[in-house]
Amino acid sequence: DTEVTQTPKHLVMGMTNKKSLKCEQHMGHRAMYWYKQKAKKPPELMFVYSYEKLSINESVPSRFSPECPNSSLLNLHLHALQPEDSALYLCASSQVGRESKNIQYFGAGTRLSVL
């Protein structure tokens, strides 16, 4: 199974809402990533978890709160978002070896619209 599953596929939320994005993989990968991608732009790294611990936070605003409950699951909690946060949010996973961590498996993404 080489699949990374993201839910929901689409999400529309108001600026006062609280919602969560979910990501799941069963490949035994111990690194998981959140990326944000605007239209016609490359993915931008937000967070990296390694062995369920936050390894990288790319100075992401606190209205985005990641969580890694176990080695297979990654959540992104959203609160008080702004319209400019509308984007495709991509989850990825990888092994943690020197070279294997650079081969990332991506989910199909959650397309988020903030009204």
Place this chain on the structure above:
Amino acid sequence: SQQGEEDPQALSIQEGENATMNCSYKTSINNLQWYRQNSGRGLVHLILIRSNEREKHSGRLRVTLDTSKKSSSLLITASRAADTASYFCATDRGGGFKTIFGAGTRLFVKA
């Protein structure tokens, strides 16, 4: 900021033709990867080339790496309509978990 820059930004070719995309980067790397993204979908890893390799092949893909010029190219031979996608190079910036993606080339293959 993104480390990789790619050109061209967009490329339109006929089915059967070859497509070449280029990528430049700024800092030292352990390896460089190429990914494909179909419209609005997740990325798919295509190929990884190590910093001590100059050329690598995988099916219809040929990747070159010139570390002295900090550049790489991706050649897709005998293109097909199904190759229509955006192609991104990505680098590891010296070995950590941080992956930096280039701006991408949007390839359109006309049937």
